[in-house]
Amino acid sequence: MIERKSVSQRRGSESISIAASSANVSVTMVTVACFMTGSRQRGILLKTSSQPFIAGLITGAIAVLLGFLLGGWSQSPASAPASPRIIDALATRRLEVVDELGTVVAVFGSNKDGGSLSLKDRFGRTMVLAGAAESGGTIITNQAGTGGKSVVVGASKSGGSVAVFESSGSRVAELAGTASGGGLLEIHRPLDKGVAVRASASEAGGGLMETWSSRNQPLVRMGSSDGQQGQLTTFGPESVPLVLITSTQDQQGQIYTYDKNSQPLIALATNELGPALRIFNRTGQPVMTLESDQDGHGVLGIWKAAGEGRTLKP
Secondary structure, three states: OHHHHHHHHHHHHHHHHHHHHHOOOHHHHHHHHHHHHHHHHOOOOOOHHHHHHHHHHHHHHHHHHHHHHHHHHHHOHHHOOOOOOOOOOOOOOOEEEEOOOOOEEEEEEEEOOEEEEEEEOOOOOEEEEEEEEOOEEEEEEEOOOOOOEEEEEEEEOOEEEEEEEOOOOOEEEEEEEOOOOOEEEEEEOHHHOOEEEEEEEOOOOOEEEEEEOOOOOEEEEEEEOOOOOEEEEEEOOOOOEEEEEEEOOOOOEEEEEEOOOOOEEEEEEEEOOEEEEEEEOOOOOEEEEEEEOOOOOEEEEEEOOOOOEEEEOO
């Protein structure tokens, strides 16, 4: 009876070793085999009734190991990162983007004229605002310190415009298109107290630059005349032109001075004989002339208000 049990045990051990080798769990089966061999050496007798229990226990352990190994192998390909899902369109009234702290840093939305975009800093303050407006698109950039406007880019009926603001929020410069089809540049005084310099295209097609007083009155105007000749005008306190420097179409230069009533006082010009000087009375009548004659000699003329007078020659 003892020998029959030993043979049965050896066959069971061999079966267990074969099953463990096929499942790559030889270490576990060697441990079981050593346990069985040690039992025989100690002369421990196993009862026939306990053999089915031990065999079932070992078979269950092997099944669990095989299931774990095969299950891990089968799940390895599925553990690869999945491809991102791509959608064709996303419809929403408002979309907010937050940073790692949950602060809203971008807002996509709409206004009464169309779409809008708001970009914010890490404190949630609006730094850039872009959107549709009644006259076209508008972009506003704000200052980080005060939160006031720094640059405004927009559109109007006459074209595009760019306005620049200083730290207190006052406008200091503006570039825009005009209704006549030209450009306009204005430089403003501090605190937006009127225009200091204005440059534009004149209706005649030439350029025009003006400086303005603190009372919004022109002081100096540089541009072109109706004959497309260069012209420089200085103004008095009441916007009255007092000095005019211009050129003529026959390439002659002229200088005029005026009183506060716009009456000419002095005229200095050139002609084909040379320079000529005219002095006027308060009513605008010439009373003295100084010029050269055809022979190159100087001629001095003295005249009455009625036009009578005489000339002096050397």
